[in-house]
Amino acid sequence: MGAPSTVDLELAIDAMLARVRNVANSGLDGFPHHGDTRTGRWTTTPNGFWTGGFWVGELWLAAAYSSDHWFGAKAEEWLAKLDGRVHSDTVFRGFLFYYSAVTGAELFGSDRARELAIDCAQSLAATFDETARILPLGSTAEEAHTVGASEANVDGLTASPLLLWASRETGDDELARVAIEHAYRTADYCVLADASVIQSASFDPNNGNLIRRYTHKGYADDSVWTRAQAWAMLGYTLCAGFRSDEKRLLDLAERTTDWWLDHVPSDGVAYWDFSAPVTPQTMRDTSGTAIAAAAMLKLARLVDDEQKRKRYENAARLSVDALVSDYLTPAGSTDGVPAGILTKGCFDPKSGTAIDSELIWGDYFLLESLGVLTGRLKTLI
Ligand code: GLY
Numbered sequence: 391m392g393a394p395s396t397v398d399l400e401l402a403i404d405a406m407l408a409r410v411r412n413v414a415n416s417g418l419d420g421f422p423h424h425g426d427t428r429t430g431r432w433t434t435t436p437n438g439f440w441t442g443g444f445w446v447g448e449l450w451l452a453a454a455y456s457s458d459h460w461f462g463a464k465a466e467e468w469l470a471k472l473d474g475r476v477h478s479d480t481v482f483r484g485f486l487f488y489y490s491a492v493t494g495a496e497l498f499g500s501d502r503a504r505e506l507a508i509d510c511a512q513s514l515a516a517t518f519d520e521t522a523r524i525l526p527l528g529s530t531a532e533e534a535h536t537v538g539a540s541e542a543n544v545d546g547l548t549a550s551p552l553l554l555w556a557s558r559e560t561g562d563d564e565l566a567r568v569a570i571e572h573a574y575r576t577a578d579y580c581v582l583a584d585a586s587v588i589q590s591a592s593f594d595p596n597n598g599n600l601i602r603r604y605t606h607k608g609y610a611d612d613s614v615w616t617r618a619q620a621w622a623m624l625g626y627t628l629c630a631g632f633r634s635d636e637k638r639l640l641d642l643a644e645r646t647t648d649w650w651l652d653h654v655p656s657d658g659v660a661y662w663d664f665s666a667p668v669t670p671q672t673m674r675d676t677s678g679t680a681i682a683a684a685a686m687l688k689l690a691r692l693v694d695d696e697q698k699r700k701r702y703e704n705a706a707r708l709s710v711d712a713l714v715s716d717y718l719t720p721a722g723s724t725d726g727v728p729a730g731i732l733t734k735g736c737f738d739p740k741s742g743t744a745i746d747s748e749l750i751w752g753d754y755f756l757l758e759s760l761g762v763l764t765g766r767l768k769t770l771i
Contacts, residue, residue, distance in 0.1 A: 397711040400458040402453060402730075403760050405721050405750055406753065409730030410452045414464050421445050421468070424737055425718070425748035427599040430728035433744070436492035440482035440532050444688075444754035446490035451757050454497045454696030455766045465494055469503060476510045479517070480531040483510050484549030489754065493771050494554050504559065505697045510557030514549050518607065524575040525549050525568070533590070533606045541746070543606070544587055544618050546623030548572060570636060573629050579603070580624060585645035589618040602698050607738050614653075616678035620660075624685040630692055644698070650682055651705055658709035659716070661734075662736040662745075673682045673745055676717050677735040677752030681708040684755040687762045688770060697714035706771055710759050718756070758767050 413432065420434030421442030421462075434443060446468045455463035457752060469490050475483065487510040494503030519526050527534045527541050534541070552570035556562070579591035580598055588603040609614025625748055626643035654660050660682070661668060662675040686706035690699045713732065721729040735749030760768025 392462060393553065397714050399710070399714065399760050399764050401721070402714040402718055403757070404767065405715040405718065405730035406454055406757050406760070407452050407677075407730075408721075409728060410448050410461070411759075413502075413727065414461075414482065415451065421471075422750045424735070424744035424750070425731065426733050427733040427746070427748050428727055430748075432748075432750075433714060436487055440480065440485050442468075442472060442475075443488065443490035443749050444751040447493045447754050448750070448757055450493045451689055451754070451761060451767070454768075455761055462498060465498075466500065468500065469494060469500070469506065473505070476506060477513045478528070478530055480519075480528040480534070480751050481514070481525045481543070481546035482528075483514055484546065484552045485751075486510070488548055488552045488555070492552065495559075495767050497770055507552065508556045508560060510597045511565055512562075515565050518568045518572070519595075522575065522595065523571045524579075524592050524593075524598070525572045526539060529760060536606065537590075538592070540593050540601075541575060542579045542591045543594060544576055544589055545621050547576050547621055549600045550576075550625060550626075551632065552627035554629060558632065566633070569629070570633065573626065573642075574641065576625075577622075577638075580618070581646065585642075585649040586614045587618040587622040587646060587649075589615050590613065596767055599722040607740055608664035608758065609666040611737075613663050615662045615663045616675045617681065619646060619650050619664065620681035620685065623650060623689075624681050627685045627692065631688060631747045634692075640692060642694070645687075647682075647686060647689055647739070648704065651701070654679075654682075654705075654709075657716075658705065658712045673736045674717075674734045676713055677737075677749040677755070678731050679709050680732065680752045680755035680759065682706075683713070683759045684762075687759055691770065708723050709765060710763060712758070713756055714760075744753065 420436045421438045422432040424436045425432045449465035456644035491503040492501040549574040550569040553565045555566035589605045592601040623646045630639040630643045641697040662673045683706040686702040688704040720733040731748045732752045735752040737744035
């Protein structure tokens with residue numbers, strides 16, 4: 391795919407798989423969330439928060455890349471721990487069950503994974519707000535404690551691909567209707583005319599009209615927080631992959647991606663917010679960059695135009711090469727730092743949480759992208 395990389399991507403996969411194995415064997419007391427990049431120690435969450443599905447997803451990827459059933463058994467074991475989250479009142483169940491369950495169903499035909507993904511999709515669809523035409527954040531969403539009931543968030547877009555997948559599996563058109571309406575309403579609220587993305591919005595519960603846009607984790611209410619842009623790119627690309635008849639989905643995927651490419655630094659690694667002043671102290675966000683790379687590799691397969699395909703592929707490769715050569719801890723280091731850690735993830739500068747860390751979703755999307763670029767990942771997830 392594209393021009394050959396000068397960075398050894400196979401070696402990077404080996405390092406990441408070794409780390410996944412070590413972490414899985416380390417007696418974790420919960421789902422890995424953010425990690426210390428010197429010791430490799432994870433801060434965990436007991437119930438998976440919105441991030442636990444990425445750990446299960448990494449285990450599925452490790453099983454697929456290595457053909458080692460041990461990883462698959464671990465994935466099933468961790469998936470079972472998410473059982474109680476199927477009906478959690480948060481739109482971020484989209485993250486949890488797309489990556490833990492759809493991934494397991496698609497890569498390994500796991501019956502339990504299929505069942506959980508469908509149950510969660512049906513449960514999410516039941517929360518659809520027919521007035522505002524969106525899946526609400528939910529009372530236990532990560533950000534919902536700081537906002538009221540009439541709020542939306544582009545991070546919640548991943549619910550749509552979960553519902554579209556479940557609709558395809560079950561033939562239930564209602565799931566697809568909700569998924570598409572949620573995706574378009576999220577765009578109305580969060581995607582601006584130039585295709586930059588603002589993380590969050592308040593709406594009038596009586597008619598769904600937009601009241602204001604703002605951010606939870608970004609630099610300012612009108613700033614383009616890196617992961618807002620990246621989640622939009624990924625969400626619309628995944629949706630477009632399920633529904634080629636809905637042209638607006640592909641258009642949103644392309645336009646949000648083109649905005650990213652027009653603004654990302656020339657080394658392909660984004661700062662944590664596109665609107666934050668850049669100084670030598672400004673943090674990068676490797677996790678947002680990894681999401682964007684994974685999204686572009688998928689988008690490259692959806693576009694007909696050869697030039698666009700190459701543009702997205704080459705941009706993804708540039709970012710992945712940079713992440714591997716400049717941010718992934720190498721094998722054989724003498725300072726005791728474990729290999730295979732994606733450093734410089736920036737979780738939440740506003741609260742000062744994990745701003746220079748390993749982040750489980752950054753690891754997931756880098757590992758996924760490496761699988762696509764090396765041909766080890768055969769199925770488009
Ligand atoms: N809430 C999703 C994120 O922090 O990226």
